[in-house]
Amino acid sequence: MNDHNSNPSEPFSEHFEVIVVGGGHAGCEAALTALRLGRHTALFSLNLDRIAWQPCNPAVGGPAKSQLVHEVDALGGVIGRLADATAVQKRVLNASRGPAVWALRAQTDKRAYRREMLALLHASEGLALREAMVTDLIVAGDPADGDARVVGVRTFFGSSYRADAVVLTTGTFLGGRIWVGDRSMAAGRAGEQPAEGLTEALQRLGFRMERLKTGTPARVDRRTVALDRLEAQPSDAADRFFSFDPQTWHSGEQMDCHITRTTEATHRLIRENLHRTPIYGGFIDSRGPRYCPSIEDKIVRFADKDSHQIFLEPEGRDTPELYIQGFSTGLPESLQLELLRTLPGLEQCVMLRPAYAVDYDMLPATQLWPSLMTRRVRGLFTAGQLNGTTGYEEAAAQGLVAGLNAARHVVGDEPVHFAREGSYIGTMIDDLVTKDLQEPYRVLTSRSEYRLVLRGDNADRRLTPLGRDLGLIDDRRWQLFERKQEAIAAERRRLDTVRLRAGDPAAAAVEALTGAAVKGSILLADLLRRPGFHADDLVRLGLTPAALPREVREGAEIDVKYSGYLARQEEQIRRVQDQGQRPIPAGIVYTEITTLSREARERLERQRPGTLGLASRLPGVSPADVTALLLWLEQRERRLTALAPAAADR
Ligand SMILES: Cc1cc2nc3c(=O)[nH]c(=O)nc-3n(C[C@H](O)[C@H](O)[C@H](O)COP(=O)(O)OP(=O)(O)OC[C@H]3O[C@@H](n4cnc5c(N)ncnc54)[C@H](O)[C@@H]3O)c2cc1C
Known part of the structure; x- marks a missing residue:
């Protein structure tokens, strides 16, 4: 056996069964899950004071994301509990539509969230926390021979740690570079160094790495904003919770968000300075999320709209910082204040932090098994932003799955695969491991053909029995679950x-x-x-x-x-499965099929697949899109059949 880079005489500082690299939302969930299953676990992170940091909007939940949070909670994870404990404003989105699309969203107190998570990690007996930069993976065997397995990690300052499984959850830190206008510096996110070494280590092991980007808007001082002139958006769901565990329910003092709008001056300033943004100026070409566009993207793409809604959201109770939701920009720092001051209510505002973008290395998840273990190196798992997703909820859900399967791998148990039809966790992982990403992946209700089944309210019913079987749900939680199900029945x-x-x-x-x-x-x-x-x-x-x-x-x-x-949905899914060979006529104008997602319309228009089966395999075309396309084709066929005799009569 050719050893990739392991040396039998290498001295190890410590030996853990599971090492998790990264203390973000994926890493914390992974470490706590492995620990819950009894594995001797360590979490390594660059800065222990930035555990579970929310570098963008400190908000958890929203459409599809809230379902993920409920699912993680139903499996014993912690994101839901912490969001409940630290919420400063809670709302139910889509309240006027059916419960399948109801979505709880919590604006959380960013610093309280970090504090609570760190306290939880410290209180978790047996979990080792280490502040260190992991720069290399120690791997025995050769990936080219198919016999590689991870045996540990090395850190920047020269220590080696032995591990039976390693979970990488490095977020935006690998090769991270932040941008404000055309200025950039190496950073994992503002004020934090990037991680060195791991990208090269992964490439030496034969992994393909790509680059993605994401951005965050400016923060302003609320004391300099005329909030009294703006529409307030109070909390309307402080008594609703992500967690199914009533013992953790708690609603602290709530705060209002506020709403303002872009003006003609905003649009003019952006149009005049587009060439000074990284994307339109051509300084970076990595792909960012289309569903979370910068304000300049919105103004270019929706040129007919003369105003866009902007939300002012508190970052916490003990800070004056307001997050300017919907207003991320790649404009230079020198223009950002002028731009902010075009918004009603913000004419005198003080900008505390500029908007910035970050681009970073990611590992396309088509190189993973559905367990989130890499195909090339046994025992090596990856989760979160590193896998091309964006969002705390997506990261937490993958962290739980990777931690669970790493813990099982160590003791030789079969991996657990989450099915598409059973959870958004399964939907997301299926999408990630089977389709090449065109942009950072965010979970959306339209990605699931089972969305009537995959609701937030029934996440415990769908997943807690599995969690119990896997050892993730303790007796107290199980009894609560059973009592609730009996009461519903x-x-x-x-x-x-x-x-x-x-x-x-x-x-x-x-x-x-x-x-x-x-x-x-x-x-x-x-x-x-x-x-x-x-x-x-x-x-x-x-x-x-x-x-x-x-x-x-x-x-x-x-x-x-x-x-x-539900019966109708099952029937539709069965029909789609039976119709893979159904030809799609040439000449269809996909941009006119409004029931398709925008992403699917663009992709189908470009690729023009010959059959429904081929359409379903295109990245960006979700199973929900395939169902919509089938229904549209059937309606079209009926219309043509109805027209045919009339045409013959003429
Ligand atoms: C500028 C910016 C804008 C964003 N905008 C959005 C948005 O609009 N919407 C959205 O949903 N999400 C957004 N996000 C993404 C969101 O922050 C992430 O999706 C989420 O935090 C990912 O969680 P994670 O656990 O994968 O990684 P992170 O939260 O990034 O955590 C990574 C952790 O790994 C540690 N680490 C990295 N490398 C090493 C190493 N070699 N050794 C030891 N530790 C290491 C870091 O210290 C950190 O603790 C944004 C992020 C940034 C930075």
Whole structure:
């Protein structure tokens, strides 16, 4: 056996079963998961004071991301609990649409979040924390022969540590370079050094590395903003939680966000200075996320819009910093203040930190198994931004999976693969390991063909039993889970058997609410199926005990309301699977198919696949897009068939 770079006489400072490199959102979740499974675990990070730092908006959740947070929580992870504990503003997004797309979003206190995570790590008995820069991987065997396995890591200052599994979660730090306008410096993110050595170490092992970029807007001093002139957006969901564990529920003092808008002056200043931004000026060409565009991208791409909404979001309770959501820019520092001052309310603002972009090395995840172990080196796992994703939630979810599988690898257990149909975790990993990325990957509801099933409210039902089997869920949590499921089942039985009679005083109120009279009698379940009628209405009408916990009555309501949709969704998925060979006629104008995501429209227009199966394998075309395309093709066929006899008659 050719050894890649391991030396049998190399002295090791310490031996761990699992070493996690990186103390970001992926790394913390990975280390805590491996520890929970009983592995002797160490977490190495460049700066222990920046554990679980939120370098962009300190917000957790939102569409699809909140589902990921609920899923991680359902498997015993910590991101949900910490977001609940440190939230300064909580809202339910898409509240007027169905529960499948409801999304809890928390603005968190950035420093409190970091403190809580560090405290949790310190309190986790047996977890070793080490501040160090890991610069090399020690690997026995040769990846070219297919027998390589990781045996440890080396650090910048010359120590070597032995490990049976290593999880890399290095975020934006490999080869990191930050940009403000055309000025740049080597940095993992503002104020932090980049990581040296690991990119080259991975390349020597035969891994393909690519570059991506992301950006963050300026921060301003709230004391210099006329917030009283702006629309306030208060917290409206402080009593809703990411975690399924009521013992961790806590709502501290809440704060408002505020809304302003870009003006004609904003747009003019940007148009006049586009050539001074890294992308339009051509200084960097790495790809950034299209769904999180800079303000100049928005103004160029949506040239017909004369104003864009901008949110001013607090970064925490003990700081005056406001995050200017929707306003990231690549303009030079000297222009950024002028630009900020074009926004109503910010005419006198003081900029505390400029907007900047970062570009960094990432490891395309098509080089991984679905367990997140690399295909070339056994025992080496990667997770988070390093795999091409963006976002704390995506990182945390991958961290949990990598930590779980690293822990299992060490003791020779089979890896756990999360299925697309069972979770957004599975959807994301399936996308990552099977499709080449065109830009940083963010989880979106449109990426899942199973999105009616993969809701936040049922994440515990979908995943906690698996978590229990894997050893991630303790007895207390399991009992809580069982009690809740029994309560939901009992409520469903009640809804399926109790009837409201026409003579009941509540029947008149039902008619007023839903516009339909109760004739004879009606099952409470059928009442809930009426559009616009909810479990809360049953409580108001005295038809459900007010003491029934909200998560129980909502769980039962969603089950009842969704049963029909779910059957339809399963039927659609089956049809798509059967129709891989269905030809797609030439000449289709994809940009006109509004049910496709923008990314899919662009990609299909460019590639023009011949069959539905080929379309489904294109990066950027999600299974939800394939379903939408099939429905559109079927409708088109029906339209043409209907037209055909008429044409013949003429
Ligand atoms: C400028 C900027 C803008 C962003 N904008 C957005 C956005 O708009 N939307 C969004 O969702 N997300 C955004 N993010 C991304 C978000 O911060 C990340 O997705 C998330 O933090 C990734 O988590 P992670 O654990 O993978 O990596 P990180 O949180 O980056 O953590 C990496 C950790 O690894 C450590 N580390 C790195 N290399 C080494 C090494 N060799 N040895 C030891 N330790 C090491 C670092 O110290 C750090 O603790 C942005 C990030 C930045 C920097």
